[in-house]
Amino acid sequence: MKIKITLQLMFLFLMHAALGQGVIIKEMKGRIFADSVAVDKVNIVNFTTQKATVSDAQGNFILSLKTGDIIVFSAVNLETLRRKVTDQDLLQEILQVVMHPKSIILKEVLINESAITAESLGIIPYGQKKYTAAERKLYTATSGGGIDGLLNSVSGRKAMLKKEIIVEKKVQLLARMDVLYEEQYYLETLKIPLDYIKGFQYYCIDDADFANALIAKNKTLTLFLVVKLAENYKQIIAVENK
Known part of the structure; x- marks a missing residue:
């Protein structure tokens, strides 16, 4: 028995030595x-x-x-x-x-809209009125005077351009509403049916108080007004569906 144990120990020692060889x-x-x-x-x-x-x-x-x-x-x-x-x-x-350098992913980039403007960059003087595309067309049509101004009045071009300005402003207001409110807000909070959401948006921007609050970016006032308008609009839907 002692001889067997001694042989096993010698075998383990030799294996360990063999494994150790060649390791640098x-x-x-x-x-x-x-x-x-x-x-x-x-x-x-x-x-x-x-x-x-x-x-x-x-x-x-x-x-x-x-x-x-x-x-x-x-x-x-x-x-x-x-x-x-x-x-x-x-x-x-x-x-x-x-x-390799780490790539840093920015979750959100906030731009101060009031910091970078055409005025601050010196493109236009401070206080000068800024025109939209439709307003520039109307200004060009009405500021010429003489025969050009008369022709524009007779042809109805000025009236058409004024309507274009109204449409342009509504499109801008609708775009702002899309940023402010997600679809779930209309469905779950205001309880506006899915098929009526777009109609409700037009209903809101036709309200002068809401439109002015939206233009002024007054989120507190727009949230207050949109709830009130939603209640009125749901009553209109209920009457239509009777």
Whole structure:
């Protein structure tokens, strides 16, 4: 029995020695680059041995490595890199490591509408009236005077352009409503049937108080008015469906 146990221990010892042969541990020098520039303060961790170091101002580091080790490179402004050490890596005099800058995704970009304007950029003088496309057409048709102004009046062009301005303003107000209120708000909060939502929007912008509040971007007032208008509109729907 003692001889058997001794032989088993010798066998395990020989297996351990055999497995240990050929494993090369090297004090490896390395250098880290990002966009062809050496990077300092990168954390380098040998995940296999739990040994760690940090790159210097020239991107250099020294770490004990062997084939098969998993190395993790990380920094605040760089994408984390995992690398498995190969036999070829250990043959190099300096291990070259290339990392990539992190891509920062902006969730939301807010633009101060009052900060960047044609006036602040010096394109037009402060206080000058700004015309929409339809208003510019009407101004051109009516400011010429003489025979051109008379012809425009006789042909009805001025009346047509005035109607175009009204339509343009309504389109702008509808666009603002689409930004302010989602479909679920009409359905769940205001209880407006799906087929009547577009009609309700036109009903709202025809209300002078609501239109003015919308133009002034007074969200508090528009929320107050839209609830009142919704109640009135639902009564109209109820009468129509009798």
